[in-house]
Amino acid sequence: MGQIVINKDLAKAISDFQLPENLGFGNVMAPVMASCSYENGKWGPLELLPYGPITMYPTAKVLHYAQEIFEGMKAYRVNGKGPFIFRPEENHLRFNRSAERMAMPHVPYNIFMQAVLDVTAYSSNFVPRRTGESLYLRPFMFASEESLGIKPAEKFKFMVIASPSGSYFSGAGLSVYIERENARAFPGGTGFAKTGGNYAAGLAAAITTKNLGFVQTLWLDAVHKKYIEEMSGMNVFVVINNELHTSTLGDTILDGITRKSLITLAQDLGYKVVERKIDVDEMLADIKSGKCTEAFACGTAAIITPINYFGEANGDRYPLHYPDGKVSTILREKLLAIQEGREQDPYKWVTVVEPKTLN
Ligand SMILES: Cc1ncc(COP(=O)(O)O)c(C=O)c1O
Numbered sequence: 166m167g168q169i170v171i172n173k174d175l176a177k178a179i180s181d182f183q184l185p186e187n188l189g190f191g192n193v194m195a196p197v198m199a200s201c202s203y204e205n206g207k208w209g210p211l212e213l214l215p216y217g218p219i220t221m222y223p224t225a226k227v228l229h230y231a232q233e234i235f236e237g238m239k240a241y242r243v244n245g246k247g248p249f250i251f252r253p254e255e256n257h258l259r260f261n262r263s264a265e266r267m268a269m270p271h272v273p274y275n276i277f278m279q280a281v282l283d284v285t286a287y288s289s290n291f292v293p294r295r296t297g298e299s300l301y302l303r304p305f306m307f308a309s310e311e312s313l314g315i316k317p318a319e320k321f322k323f324m325v326i327a328s329p330s331g332s333y334f335s336g337a338g339l340s341v342y343i344e345r346e347n348a349r350a351f352p353g354g355t356g357f358a359k360t361g362g363n364y365a366a367g368l369a370a371a372i373t374t375k376n377l378g379f380v381q382t383l384w385l386d387a388v389h390k391k392y393i394e395e396m397s398g399m400n401v402f403v404v405i406n407n408e409l410h411t412s413t414l415g416d417t418i419l420d421g422i423t424r425k426s427l428i429t430l431a432q433d434l435g436y437k438v439v440e441r442k443i444d445v446d447e448m449l450a451d452i453k454s455g456k457c458t459e460a461f462a463c464g465t466a467a468i469i470t471p472i473n474y475f476g477e478a479n480g481d482r483y484p485l486h487y488p489d490g491k492v493s494t495i496l497r498e499k500l501l502a503i504q505e506g507r508e509q510d511p512y513k514w515v516t517v518v519e520p521k522t523l524n
Pocket residue numbers: 237395396397398399400419420421422423424463464465466
């Protein structure tokens with residue numbers, strides 16, 4: 166890894182930081198962040214500095230034209246072992262796929278990895294240690310160029326921040342609203358990229374979802390409003406006749422690293438996994454007839470969270486036979502045991518981080 170510039174105030178910021186007892190998800194920020202600027206066609210030095218406000222001009226293109234991408238990943242330190250980061254090279258690859266779609270430069274592997282690993286290494290003491298808890302890592306890049314012209318920026322900032330976090334969902338099973346009006350992504354659009362606009366496009370539906378008493382929104386394809394795509398921050402699996410079914414990827418769905426890992430794990434555990442277009446009304450009929458016994462959401466934040474029921478605006482409800490999961494409980498335990506370093510990692514998915522301190 167290359168040279169890194171360490172800000173003179175970082176040691177104090179780290180020694181002053183105290184991890185609160187109640188974390189929630191994404192609310193508490195670790196005292197370290199990484200930053201690297203792109204200008205004149207190249208990346209400058211990577212800097213580690215105390216977490217805090219950043220300055221930019223009101224004309225920064227990101228504020229007007231949403232040229233922005235991000236990633237979400239986790240470092241685990243259960244029982245004091247680790248920290249372990251799950252498949253960071255996959256996040257790097259996806260980050261650069263998002264960058265291409267949003268007309269942004271690639272972030273080189275060394276800069277991405279060093280930023281993620283060093284933020285984790287210097288935050289080692291702030292990685293919460295109970296199972297299911299972690300340090301949530303958020304790499305992101307935005308157009309910092311100061312100009313209102315609508316054209317691709319030439320100045321960018323890449324940063325990594327981190328949040329000691331508890332579980333994403335609190336309480337029992339997920340209730341999922343089937344969104345039949347709004348669309349999140351469309352063919353030829355940006356659905357497969359992890360860019361802020363996709364999430365903004367889902368927020369109005371998030372209000373409807375909440376007002377109707379649901380926790381999550383299920384998106385259908387924008388063209389036919391018929392096939393299940395994904396949720397606003399996670400992929401979806403359903404269990405039909407003991408087989409795992411999930412939507413085929415395309416340019417409207419995020420290629421989830423949890424989804425990909427679960428396909429491998431499930432197949433190695435002997436489950437048949439089917440990737441196909443899933444017709445939502447067929448799925449609801451399968452739930453009613455008892456063919457579809459469970460469904461679950463998966464993603465870095467959610468890990469694996471069973472779905473309690475699907476529902477519609479007209480009040481119809483489709484409860485799953487196993488609202489707490491059956492197959493999903495087996496998969497969740499297996500995946501989490503690897504992520505937390507409690508079990509052997511035959512896939513070499515886990516990167517071990519050496520904790521670091523400053524004097
Ligand atoms: C829209 C969307 N789909 C799916 C996922 C799951 O992806 P991953 O498993 O890589 O976290 C996420 C979270 O990153 C997401 O934001």
